Amino acid sequence: MEAISWGSARTLAAGAACPLKPSSVPLREALGCRLAASLCALVPVPGVDVSAMDGYAVAGPGPWRVVGRVLAGGVAHGRALRAGEAVEIATGAPVPEGCEAVLPYERAEAGEGRVSGGFERGRHVRRRGEDIPEGTVVLGAGAVVTPVALGLAAALGHDTLLVRPRPKVLVLVTGDEVVHEGLPGAGRVRDAIGPFLPGLVEWAGGRVTEVGGLPDGAEALRTALNAGVGAPDVVVVCGASSRGPADHLRSVLGDLGAEVIVDGVAVRPGHPQLLARLPDGRLVVGLPGNPFAALSAALTLLAPVLRELAGTPAPRETSALVGPVRTHASDTRLVPVRRSARGAVQVGHDRPGSLWGAALADALAVVPPDWSGEQIELIELPPGG
Numbered sequence: 001m002e003a004i005s006w007g008s009a010r011t012l013a014a015g016a017a018c019p020l021k022p023s024s025v026p027l028r029e030a031l032g033c034r035l036a037a038s039l040c041a042l043v044p045v046p047g048v049d050v051s052a053m054d055g056y057a058v059a060g061p062g063p064w065r066v067v068g069r070v071l072a073g074g075v076a077h078g079r080a081l082r083a084g085e086a087v088e089i090a091t092g093a094p095v096p097e098g099c100e101a102v103l104p105y106e107r108a109e110a111g112e113g114r115v116s117g118g119f120e121r122g123r124h125v126r127r128r129g130e131d132i133p134e135g136t137v138v139l140g141a142g143a144v145v146t147p148v149a150l151g152l153a154a155a156l157g158h159d160t161l162l163v164r165p166r167p168k169v170l171v172l173v174t175g176d177e178v179v180h181e182g183l184p185g186a187g188r189v190r191d192a193i194g195p196f197l198p199g200l201v202e203w204a205g206g207r208v209t210e211v212g213g214l215p216d217g218a219e220a221l222r223t224a225l226n227a228g229v230g231a232p233d234v235v236v237v238c239g240a241s242s243r244g245p246a247d248h249l250r251s252v253l254g255d256l257g258a259e260v261i262v263d264g265v266a267v268r269p270g271h272p273q274l275l276a277r278l279p280d281g282r283l284v285v286g287l288p289g290n291p292f293a294a295l296s297a298a299l300t301l302l303a304p305v306l307r308e309l310a311g312t313p314a315p316r317e318t319s320a321l322v323g324p325v326r327t328h329a330s331d332t333r334l335v336p337v338r339r340s341a342r343g344a345v346q347v348g349h350d351r352p353g354s355l356w357g358a359a360l361a362d363a364l365a366v367v368p369p370d371w372s373g374e375q376i377e378l379i380e381l382p383p384g385g
Contacts, residue, residue, distance in 0.1 A: 002062060002264070003263075003264035003265055003266045003271065004262065004264070004265060004266065005265075005266050005332070006265055006266060006267040006300060006331075006332035006334075006366065006368075007260050007332075009265040009273075009275075009300050009301060010034050010300060010301075010304050011269070012261055012262055012275070012305040013261075013262065013275055013300070013301045013302075013305050013308075014304040014305070014307070014308045014314075015282060015308075016261050016275060016277065016308075017304075017305045017308035017309045018307075018308070019164060019308065019309060019310070019311040020164060020165050020167060020233065020309050020310070020311075021165075022036030022037070022162050022164055022165075023162070023165050024160045024161065024162050024163075024165065025160060025161060025163060025165070026160055027030040027150050027153060027154060027158065027159065027161060028161065030145045030150065030153075030160075030161040030163050031145055031146075031147065032144070032145060032166060032202070032207075033144075033145050033161075033163035033164055033165060033166055033310075034142055034143065034144055034145070034163060034164045034310065034311055034312060035139060035140070035141050035142060035143045035145060035162070035163055035164075036141060036160065036162045036163055036164050036311075037141050037162045038137045038139065038140050038141050038163070039101065039137070039138050039139040039140075039143070039152075039153060039156070039158070040135060040136065040138070040156075040158040040217070041132045041133065041134050041135060041138060041157070042130055042134070042156055042157030042282065043134055043156060043157045044129030044133055045051045045130075045131040045132040045136040045155060045156065046092075046126050046127075046128060046129075046130065046131065047128065048076075048094045048128050049088065049094065049095045049099070049103045049126070049127050049231050049250065050092050050093060050094055050095060050125075050126050050127060050152060051093050051095055051125065051126075052091065052124045052125060052126050053091055053094065053102050053103065053104040053105075053124040053283075054090055054091050054104065054105055055088075055089060055090070055102050055103050055104040055105045055107075055108060055124070056087065056088055056089060056098065056102065056103045056105075056108055056110075056115050056181065056243055057070070057077075057081065057086060057087045057089045057095045057096055057099040057101075057102050057125075057322075058081075058084040058085075058100060058102070058103050058115075058119060059081035059082060059083050059084070059085055059086070059098045059099060059100055060082075060083025060084050060085075060100070060186060060374075061076060061084075062084075062086075062103075062115070062117065062119070063084075063114050063115065063116035064084055064085055064086035064114065064115050064116070064117045065083075065084060065085055065086065065113060065114055066087070066088060066110070066113050066114065066115055066233065067081075067085045067086065067087060068084050068087045068088070069087065069088040069097075069158065070087055070088070070089045070093040070094065070095075070096070071090045071093055072090045072092035073092075073093075074093060074094075075094075075348050076094040076095075076096055076097075077096035078199075079097075080096060080097035080098035080148070081095070081097070081098035081099055082098065085196065086103070087099075087113050088287050089102060089149075095125055096291065097168045099125060100121050100122070101119045101121055101122060101123045101124060101125060102119075102121075102123065102124035102125055103115065103117050103119045103122060103124075104124060107119070111351075112155060114164045122129040123150075129299045132156065132281060132303050137304060138152060139152070139154065139365060140310070145161065145163060164310055164311040165310075166205055166206055166310055167205070167206040167207070167232075167233040167234055167237075167305075167306055167309040167310055168206070168207055168209045168231065168232045168234070168341065169192060169197075169206045169207065169208045169209065169232055169233070169234045169236060169306070170199075170209055170210050170219070170232040170234070170235045170236070171197050171201075171208055171210065171211040171212070171236045171238065172210070172211050172212050172213075172214050172224050172235065172236065172237045172238065173191050173193060173194045173211065173214065173238045173239060174213075174214045174215070174216060174220075174221065174238060174239040174240045174289075175189075175210070175214075175215075175216060175239045175240075175327045176215050176216045176290060177189055178190075178191050178239070178253045180193065180194065180213055191213070192291040192296045192355060193238045193239070193287065193289075193291055194211045194213075194238070196203070196291075196295065196305060196355070197211070197236065197238075197298065197371050198211065199384050200295075200298055200299075200302075201302070201306060202382075203382035203383070204302070204303040204307055204310075204312070204382075205306050205307055205309070205310030205311075205312040206234065206304040206306040206309070206310065209231070209232055209338055210252055216240075216248075216253055216304070216307060217248065217297075218248040218252050218255075221237070221240060221248055221249065221252045222252045222255065222256070225252065225256060225278070225284070228338040233282065233283070233309060234263050234282065234283045234284075234302070234305060235282060235283070235284045235285070235310070236284075236285045236287060236298075236302060237249050237284060237286050238288075238289065239286070239287070239294075240286065240287055240288045240289075240295055241272050241273055241274045241286030241297075241374070242274065242288060242289070245276070249274060249284075249286045250263070251275070253276050253278075253284065256279070257278075257279050258276040258277060258279070258284065259276060260274065260275075260276045261276060261277060262275040263273060265297070265300055265301075266330060266332060267291050267296060267300060267332045267333070267334060268295075268296075268328050268331045268332070268333050268334070268352075269288070269290065269293035269296050269334070269350075269351075269352035270287075270288055270292075270293040270294070270295075270296030270297040270334070270352075271288075271293075271299035271331065272286075272288050272297040272302055273285075273286060273287060273288060273303075274286030275301045275305070277348060281361030283305055285297075285298075285301050285302045286304065287302075288352070290352040290353045291352075291353060291354065291355045292350065292351065292352050292353065292354055292355055292357070292358055293352040293353075295355065296364070297359055298332045299334070299364065299379050302335070302350045307381065311378065315380060316377070317363070317377070317378045317380065318375045318376065318377055318378065319339065319343050319344045319365070319375060319376065319378050320343030320344065320375055320376075321335075321337070321343060321344050321346075321365055321367070321373075321376050322340070322342050322343045322344060322345045322346075323345070323346060325346065325365075325367055325371070326370075327363045327367055327369055327370075327371050328369050329369060330369050331366060331369060332366060332367065332368050332369065333366075333367040334364040334365070334366060334367075334379070335350060335362065335364060335365040335367055336348075336349070336350050336357035336358050336360065336361035336363075336364055336365075336376070337361055337362075337363055338360070338361055338362055338363075339362055339363060339378070344363065344365050344376070344378060346365075347361050358381065361381060362380070362381055362383075363377070363379060363380050363381055364379045364381065365378055366375075366378070366379060
């Protein structure tokens with residue numbers, strides 16, 4: 001299969017995935033997902049007329065005789081207040097029927113079972129449904145479930161939410177030369193891809209379930225792909241997508257009856273990348289072993305797949321590119337840049353084996369082979385935090 005253009009690869013990647021079916025999940029599992037239906041208030045907020053201050057619920061003109069006390073979470077006063085009566089009340093406690101206002105402690109003079117002070121009719125009482133009436137749509141379908149949105153959903157009576165589930169991703173880092181901790185010895189390299197992929201996957205709408213290391217060899221890779229049947233939605237294989245003697249992904253996919261969708265992309269870095277579908281429907285994304293090349297490939301194939309599965313719209317941004325830039329004769333180049341008032345500024349340090357330039361950048365500039373100075377597309381890099 002001949003390498004295809006960068007734009008065509010992105011389109012094929014998005015088209016290879018279909019949004020996952022909505023599912024109802026507990027609130028604690030909904031964080032970061034997108035709502036599959038509008039979020040409505042199951043109860044009004046507040047649920048009853050309540051006090052907005054600590055003080056006295058009063059009826060009629062003062063002074064007032066104190067006839068009871070109501071605390072937050074307690075039951076309302078047993079009867080309606082008559083003119084000249086007051087109930088000591090806590091913030092959030094239900095006000096009794098007949099209450100005309102709440103007189104805060106700081107404005108009250110109390111003693112011997114009576115209280116006096118100036119008040120404004122209707123003041124410091126929150127009426128039922130005043131903040132959010134029952135049935136109100138507070139968030140539309142497609143909204144991201146943030147920590148604050150979870151609190152809102154709970155306040156409105158929800159225990160579960162109907163969401164677009166985040167696709168599950170298994171990451172397999174291959175290579176006899178790869179070490180996963182400590183200083184690499186002679187002929188070894190430290191894994192730099194496994195540490196950055198979970199954050200990128202999360203940013204694109206997915207969730208990494210496991211990062212595993214594999215030795216070189218077709219059998220280990222075949223076993224790992226078979227073991228993942230029915231578990232992840234996407235398997236990412238790092239370091240076996242080229243055509244060297246230790247790169248077995250293509251042959252294993254052939255043995256497993258996979259449909260190869262993309263086999264090589266005309267992009268630098270990251271040319272030897274791959275996208276395939278296994279017979280059980282799982283998608284496999286093959287990334288090169290060089291870290292910056294792997295990042296480039298992940299943004300080309302993996303991110304569009306995850307966004308489509310999660311129902312997350314892809315952002316699109318264009319910018320001027322400041323200063324001269326080296327183009328490739330036939331391939332698109334992805335160049336680390338920082339945004340500025342003048343446009344995108346190259347940061348350098350963009351060799352395939354190094355993440356230095358990408359770590360300094362906040363975006364990658366998409367520089368086509370025929371670029372002649374026009375505005376270019378920027379791919380946002382996953383932010384920290």
